[in-house]
Amino acid sequence: MEPSLTELARALGVDGQSPEFKQRPVAHALGNAMLASLTRNAPYAAQAQLGQQMLDAMFPEDEKQADARMRAVQAQLAELTDPAAQRVACDMLARLGHMHQMAGLIVRDLVLEAAPTRTTAQAFLDGKFGSNSLPYIHVDDAVASLNKPRLELTFTGHPTNTNCLSSMIAQREIGQALHDWRNGTATDVAVKKALDQYANAPLLPERAGAMPGLTVRDETQTMLYFLNNAYSDIDTVYAGYDRALGEKFPEYDPSKLRLGLRYHSWGSSADKDGNANVNADTTLYALAAHYQQILLRYREDLSAIAGLDDWKEKIDHAQRVATGVQRAIEAQLDEHGYLEEATFNGLRDQLREVVAPLDRDAFIAALEQQPASPTVTSLIRHVHGFGFSFGTMEYRETSEEFERIVKALIPDYPADEQGRRDALSALLADPAKLAEFRGRFAVLGSSVEGKPFNKEDVAPIAYHTRKRLELARDFPQAIDNHVLAECQDASNLLELLLLQKSVASPNGTEPHLGIVPLFEDSGPLERAPDVLKAALSNPHYRHHVDQVAAVQHARPAQQMQLAHSDNARRNGLPAARGLIYRAHQQLRAAMADINAHSSRPVDLQFYEGGSLSDPYRGGVRAISAAINEYGLHDFAKMTVQGGDLLNYCNLPDSMYRFNMRNITHNAARLEANTSKSVSREEPVINALIDTKDDYKALFQSSEINDFAEAIGFAEETRAGNTSSRAGARPNGGHANPKVDVTKARTISFSEGFQHAGLTPTWVGSKTLPATLQQHGIASDSPRAMQQYYRGSPVFKDTTDRMLYGLVRSDMPYLDERSDSHPLMNSRLKQEYGTSFKLSMESYTGKPLAHFTKGRELSPKEQHDLLIDEVYPHVKDVFGDQDRFMALGRSMKRWATDAEPNDLKPMLIHNALDTVLHGRMPLLDDPTYATLYCDRHGITRPHGPAKGAHLSL
Numbered sequence: 001m002e003p004s005l006t007e008l009a010r011a012l013g014v015d016g017q018s019p020e021f022k023q024r025p026v027a028h029a030l031g032n033a034m035l036a037s038l039t040r041n042a043p044y045a046a047q048a049q050l051g052q053q054m055l056d057a058m059f060p061e062d063e064k065q066a067d068a069r070m071r072a073v074q075a076q077l078a079e080l081t082d083p084a085a086q087r088v089a090c091d092m093l094a095r096l097g098h099m100h101q102m103a104g105l106i107v108r109d110l111v112l113e114a115a116p117t118r119t120t121a122q123a124f125l126d127g128k129f130g131s132n133s134l135p136y137i138h139v140d141d142a143v144a145s146l147n148k149p150r151l152e153l154t155f156t157g158h159p160t161n162t163n164c165l166s167s168m169i170a171q172r173e174i175g176q177a178l179h180d181w182r183n184g185t186a187t188d189v190a191v192k193k194a195l196d197q198y199a200n201a202p203l204l205p206e207r208a209g210a211m212p213g214l215t216v217r218d219e220t221q222t223m224l225y226f227l228n229n230a231y232s233d234i235d236t237v238y239a240g241y242d243r244a245l246g247e248k249f250p251e252y253d254p255s256k257l258r259l260g261l262r263y264h265s266w267g268s269s270a271d272k273d274g275n276a277n278v279n280a281d282t283t284l285y286a287l288a289a290h291y292q293q294i295l296l297r298y299r300e301d302l303s304a305i306a307g308l309d310d311w312k313e314k315i316d317h318a319q320r321v322a323t324g325v326q327r328a329i330e331a332q333l334d335e336h337g338y339l340e341e342a343t344f345n346g347l348r349d350q351l352r353e354v355v356a357p358l359d360r361d362a363f364i365a366a367l368e369q370q371p372a373s374p375t376v377t378s379l380i381r382h383v384h385g386f387g388f389s390f391g392t393m394e395y396r397e398t399s400e401e402f403e404r405i406v407k408a409l410i411p412d413y414p415a416d417e418q419g420r421r422d423a424l425s426a427l428l429a430d431p432a433k434l435a436e437f438r439g440r441f442a443v444l445g446s447s448v449e450g451k452p453f454n455k456e457d458v459a460p461i462a463y464h465t466r467k468r469l470e471l472a473r474d475f476p477q478a479i480d481n482h483v484l485a486e487c488q489d490a491s492n493l494l495e496l497l498l499l500q501k502s503v504a505s506p507n508g509t510e511p512h513l514g515i516v517p518l519f520e521d522s523g524p525l526e527r528a529p530d531v532l533k534a535a536l537s538n539p540h541y542r543h544h545v546d547q548v549a550a551v552q553h554a555r556p557a558q559q560m561q562l563a564h565s566d567n568a569r570r571n572g573l574p575a576a577r578g579l580i581y582r583a584h585q586q587l588r589a590a591m592a593d594i595n596a597h598s599s600r601p602v603d604l605q606f607y608e609g610g611s612l613s614d615p616y617r618g619g620v621r622a623i624s625a626a627i628n629e630y631g632l633h634d635f636a637k638m639t640v641q642g643g644d645l646l647n648y649c650n651l652p653d654s655m656y657r658f659n660m661r662n663i664t665h666n667a668a669r670l671e672a673n674t675s676k677s678v679s680r681e682e683p684v685i686n687a688l689i690d691t692k693d694d695y696k697a698l699f700q701s702s703e704i705n706d707f708a709e710a711i712g713f714a715e716e717t718r719a720g721n722t723s724s725r726a727g728a729r730p731n732g733g734h735a736n737p738k739v740d741v742t743k744a745r746t747i748s749f750s751e752g753f754q755h756a757g758l759t760p761t762w763v764g765s766k767t768l769p770a771t772l773q774q775h776g777i778a779s780d781s782p783r784a785m786q787q788y789y790r791g792s793p794v795f796k797d798t799t800d801r802m803l804y805g806l807v808r809s810d811m812p813y814l815d816e817r818s819d820s821h822p823l824m825n826s827r828l829k830q831e832y833g834t835s836f837k838l839s840m841e842s843y844t845g846k847p848l849a850h851f852t853k854g855r856e857l858s859p860k861e862q863h864d865l866l867i868d869e870v871y872p873h874v875k876d877v878f879g880d881q882d883r884f885m886a887l888g889r890s891m892k893r894w895a896t897d898a899e900p901n902d903l904k905p906m907l908i909h910n911a912l913d914t915v916l917h918g919r920m921p922l923l924d925d926p927t928y929a930t931l932y933c934d935r936h937g938i939t940r941p942h943g944p945a946k947g948a949h950l951s952l
Contacts, residue, residue, distance in 0.1 A: 004032040005188045012106070012182055019110050021935050023877050027103035028059040031096045037192070037199035038095065043088050044199075050076055051092045058096070058883045063876075070883055077890050083904075086894045090907035093887055094203055097914035098171060100884065101647065104877070106178065108928060109653045115931050121244035124664045133668040139249035141669075146241065149260040149554070150666035151659075152607075152637040154394060155226055155645060157219040157267035162642075162910050164205040165222055168650060170198035172229065175651035204906050216269050216282040217330070223267040224293050226649050227390050230263055231297055233655040234385065235378055237261075240660055255368075255377055258384045261663060263391035264481070265290075266639070270393040272468075273485050274401065276453040280467030281329065281339045284348055286393065287471060287478060288326040291355050294390035295319035301379045311366055314358065321354040338450030344467060352474045358388045360477070389478030395468065395513065396483040399492035401461050406495045408458045409440045420491035421534065424498055428540040438502045441466060469503040472511035476551050480514060483561055483607075487517035488524055490534035497544055512547045516559045516607060520566040522692055525579045528560060529590035536594050536602060545602060556600065559637065560587055561607035569746045572695030572764015573805065577798040578688025581681070584632075607637040636666050643913070683775040684788065684795045690771040695764035698827065700742055707823040708741045711814075765802060766831040769838055779838065786845030795842070802839045803870055806832065807878075807923070808916075810885070812860035829859060836862045843870060872939070873932045874923050881915055888912045 001009065011029040013019025020026055035055060039048040053076060057069035080086055118128060125142055127135030136142040163171075177194040180186030205214060214222075238257065245252040269286035272278040295315050302312050325347050332339050339347070364383050370376045385391075407413045410427070414420050427433050445462030453460045472479040484492055493515050504510045519525045535541045536558065549556040562583055567576035584606065591604040640649065648658040698704060708714075772779040779785060788795045811832045818824040837848050851865055867875055888911050895905035923929075933939070 001188050002033075002036055002192065004029070004036040005191060008033050008191070009181075009188065012110070012178065014181055014188075019114075021107060021111055021114070021932070023100075023104050023107045024059050024880055026107055027100045027880065028055065028061075030099040030103050030106075031055045031059065033191075033195055034095055034099050034199065035092075037195040038092065040196070041200070043084065044092065047085065047088050047092065050080075050089060051096075054089075054093060054887060055096060058100075058887065059880055063879070066879070066883065070886065073887065074890055077887070083894075086891070087904050087907065090891055090894070090904050090911065091203060093884075093891065094907050094911035094914065095198075097884060097911045100880070101914050102171070102175065102651070105175075105647065105651055105654050109657075111928060111931050111935065112657075114935070119240065119244060120660045120664050121240045122247075124668055125244055125248050127669070129664055129668045132671050134671050136248075136669060139245065139252050142245060142249070143252075143256050145667045145669060146663070147256075147258050147260055148634060148667070149262060150635065151260065151662050152262040152264065152635075154264040154266055154637070154639045155223050155649075156265070156271055156639055156641055157214070157222060162204060162906060162913065163646065164202045165218070165225055166201040167198065167203050168222075168225065168646065170194070170201040171646075172650050172652070174198055175653070179652055204903065204910060206903055216277050217285060217333075220268045220282075220286040220289055223265045224289060224390065226645050227263060227265065227386075228293065228297070229649055229655055230659075231294075231382060231386060231390075233652055234259075234261070234382065234659070236652070236656045237659045237663070238378075238381055240656070255372065255380070258381060259663060260667070261385060261659065263386065264394045265391060266394055266396050266483075268393050270479075271396040273396050274398050274453075279338075279464040280471070281333060281344065283393075283468050283471060284339070284344060284351075285326060285329040285333070287389075287475060288322050288329065288347075288351055290390040290393065290478060291351065291388065292319060292322040292326055294386055294388060295322060298379070298383070301375070301382070304375050305367075305370060305373075305379070307370065308366060311363060318354045318358060322351060325351045336450070340449050341446075341467075344449075348471065348474065355388060355475075360384075360387050363388075387477055389475070392478055392480045394481040394483060395472070395479065396485055396518075397465075398485045399487050399495070402465070402484075402495045402499060403492065404458050405441070405444070405462050405465060405499065408444060408462070409437060417489045417491055420489075421494060421538070424491060424494040425538060425540060427498060428494070428501065434498075434501060437498070438504070441499070441502045465499060466503055469500055469511050469513075472500075472513050473503055473505060473509055476512060479511075480552060481516050481559070482513040483516045483518050485518045486520055486524075487531070489527065490531045490538070493517060493531070493535045494538065494541060497541055500544075512544070512551045514548045514552070514557075514559060515541075515544070516561050518561040518563060518609070519583070520563040521570050522567070522575070522579055522689075525562065525567065525583050528562075528583050529586040532558065532560065532587060532590050532604075533594060542600075546600070555603055557603040557605050558591075559605040559607045561609060563609040565609060566746045568764075570696075570699070571692040572699075573801055574688045574765050574768050574798055575690075575692035575695060576764075577794060577801065578685045579692075581794040581797075582685050582689065585681075585685075603635075605635050605637065606632055609639050632666075634666070636662075681792060681794055683777055684772075684792050687768070687771040687775040687777060688794070688798060690774070691764055691767050694767040698764075703823055703827070704741055707828075710822060713741060765835045765838070766827070769834065782841035782847050783845050785838070785842040789842040799839050799842050802835050803843065803866070804923075806836055806839065807863065807866050807871055812858070812863055813885075815859040832859055833857075833862065836866065840866065840869065871923060871929075873929050873936070877923075884915050885912065888915075 006015075008029040009015045010017060011020045011026045020029075032052075032055065035048065035051045038044040039051065044051070050073075053069070053073045057066065057073045060066045060069060077089065080089060117123075118126065120129070123129040124133070125136050127133045136145075173194040174191075177186055177190045181188065181191050205218060238254075238259065241257060241259070242252075242254050245257070246254075268290060269278050269282040295318050299312070299315050299319055302308060302315065328347055329339065332343060360383060364380055367376055367380045367383070406424075410423060414423055427437055441462065444459055445464075445466040448459045448463045451457075451460045451463075453464075472482070482496060484496060487493070496515050500511045500513060517528070517531060519528050524531075536545070545556050545558060562580050564576065564580065567579060570576075571579060587604060587606075591602065595601040648654050769779040777784070777788065789799055790796070809832070811829070814824060815829060818829070840851070841848055851869065857865065867878060871878075888908055891904075891908050891911075895902070895908055
């Protein structure tokens with residue numbers, strides 16, 4: 001065994017000894033193994049010594065040696081002037097960063113495997129999953145709870161997911177090999193092979209030595225890769241429930257369990273949102289690719305089942321046709337850049353004629369008639385969850401674009417909201433007027449194939465909207481929802497409804513897409529209940545909801561999406577949390593009122609956005625973990641973005657844990673709703689919302705732009721978006737150096753600030769103590785604030801996110817550079833300190849002076865104290881992260897403005913991105929933290945008590 005693998009075997013416990021339960025030794029061992037693979041090839045071999053120095057400096061065996069080793073590495077880097085050598089150094093650092101992140105995920109699994117507690121599924125059945133769950137007495141009740149549509153995940157691309165697809169595949173292979181090695185089903189040879197594969201895979205999607213950016217087709221293939229991971233790993237989730245149900249209920253029948261887990265994709269050319277690169281042509285390609293991939297999986301699975309020859313023939317034929325359509329589209333796009341409408345129609349019809357006869361329910365019925373076997377049961381479960389289109393594609397577009405189309409087609413379209421609703425309803429009610437509108441729509445969006453979108457000409461967006469809606473009409477099982485970004489009022493929903501009805505086929509077939517308003521700012525969020533009432537009181541829209549339900553074989557439902565990252569960016573974190581909690585309350589009340597006056601009830605379903613402002617609780621999305629407080633016990637839907645995909649949907653163990661814990665959170669049988677009384681929550685919500693004006697005053701001032709310029713916002717954003725199609729968008733990374741961050745996309749905003757060392761999740765809390773006082777909450781009393789922390793879901797959620805943002809920010813680094821940061825001394829340092837004091841006192845129930853002895857602390861001292869008191873279990877990991885970030889920053893001088901397409905900026909970005917965006921599995925979850933601290937003898941007085949039952 002190679003020396004590096006010997007070290008890795010020792011760290012993982014493969015050699016028969018106790019494994020390491022700390023991230024640093026595992027990260028060092030993985031890093032050494034990776035360097036061994038890398039340096040078998042030139043040009044890495046020439047820098048083997050530098051790579052080893054970097055590794056030993058970042059993850060020192062003796063902390064006393066760290067500073068000296070870092071100085072030596074910095075000196076080596078300063079002498080590195082050859083561009084090719086610089087690029088190799090950047091690449092090595094990025095790959096070591098990925099090993100650092102993988103080590104954290106592996107340590108989490110090691111800690112869990114060694115924990116003497118119930119499994120997640122056992123805790124679910126025994127009523128021990130949290131403090132408010134009840135046991136299941138009858139197997140039918142338990143199975144029924146799991147079979148309901150509890151959790152829906154929408155995969156989407158994101159600038160943080162910059163990795164080349166081949167490198168992500170290779171990284172998964174490492175994870176699988178390590179998993180099998182630990183379990184004795186693989187040898188070190190498999191691990192070495194996986195490491196070598198990763199070492200030879202390009203880390204970034206480069207072409208001809210440059211970064212041209214991910215195409216929409218690239219992103220589609222990435223989404224399909226993660227859907228394939230979900231397909232492969234879902235059997236392990238079922239197996240976990242099968243074991244627990246079988247042990248508790250001898251009469252359990254596995255064929256009855258069909259988990260209520262649904263997958264969707266925005267990233268498969270469905271998330272247009274004003275992006276010129278996403279159009280009808282790329283959407284048709286994505287549709288064919290979805291069918292091609294799922295049919296390939298079914299064909300492979302059917303080969304292990306005797307009989308079913310008719311289905312095998314149909315699926316094989318459909319798979320070959322989908323492949324042919326996909327390749328034909330690729331050829332046309334490569335040659336011309338677009339599809340002529342006649343070509344588009346021909347390929348669409350060819351695909352439709354073959355896949356339309358494939359009926360999911362008929363296929364399941366045929367499988368159920370086969371002799372029972374694990375193979376048949378597994379395939380039935382997959383077909384139930386993935387259908388014939390590999391989950392579904394969900395469209396997303398800004399409501400502004402549809403409003404532009406409708407304005408161009410309706411003479412004198414009213415400017416006021418009620419006038420618009422009346423005009424739209426009149427059209428929807430009159431078949432003759434609707435037919436006339438349909439004709440004008442077809443004329444407006446004709447003969448513009450290949451014409452780029454722009455703000456002056458509405459014809460291109462009209463054409464591609466029409467063709468995309470035709471795809472939704474013709475493939476109703478593959479495209480099921482349409483998210484309206486930047487939704488302002490109910491008229492936006494009626495505009496999209498009118499456009500859907502305007503693409504009816506000659507036989508009267510229409511698209512029936514669920515229309516999902518997305519509220520991304522305080523005004524729309526506050527109007528959301530009125531939007532819901534106005535929409536559902538409109539007879540045309542209400543009929544549409546019923547039609548959607550019929551197509552989806554579900555109860556009538558209205559989904560409402562609440563943006564988390566966008567609201568945090570525009571209103572500040574505290575106000576965003578208050579606005580979202582209030583919206584949940586008011587929307588539930590509005591729907592209850594609507595249903596009380598209707599004989600046809602409609603379910604309300606919340607669809608949550610999220611990003612770094614929505615941290616995980618050890619793999620459980622904050623929305624899912626807080627589901628009982630939100631009152632969303634029977635349904636949750638959320639986006640899963642680029643960095644989340646890599647961390648939670650790539651390694652097999654992580655995919656299992658992510659699905660298992662989130663499903664269980666949503667399905668657990670509750671003793672009672674844990675939401676607190678309105679009298680307790682309302683003052684907190686009001687106080688949180690009141691902070692938004694202070695944040696807006698900062699965010700809309702010229703000072704924030706000066707600050708952005710000082711920290712190199714434009715350069716950081718450009719690096720973050722180079723490999724993403726977002727790079728071509730306004731303010732997406734190619735704008736002038738003087739960037740107006742108030743007009744930047746939220747992703748660009750987050751990328752630029754985070755890579756400059758500032759996590760903006762806590763920004764906006766400077767006035768929170770004062771607003772709490774104004775609403776009768778004694779913010780100067782730590783004991784009183786701790787009571788709110790323990791008893792108010794909204795305040796605990798906000799405080800946890802503030803703590804997470806504070807500890808993940810790099811304020812000490814910014815403080816060191818305060819002379820070049822115009823907002824540091826006047827605002828940001830004060831804001832950090834205010835947030836720190838409030839959240840620390842709320843968490844501990846003790847005055848800050850108890851810890852500081854009355855001294856005023858610098859940002860670094862505050863950060864260190866926060867780690868000591870809240871996160872002592874990650875102290876060494878933060879030291880490693882700081883050194884890693886220092887190396888990355890020292891390389892930034894190599895990435896000059898003269899090389900905007902050079903690989904070096906993106907490799908540095910990838911290295912920093914992995915560590916900065918990568919989740920620390922032991923950081924933000926009290927269960928994992930307590931297990932970790934118990935194992936290592938770390939005192940953690942403010943977390944769950946040692947020995948208390950822990951639900952994993």
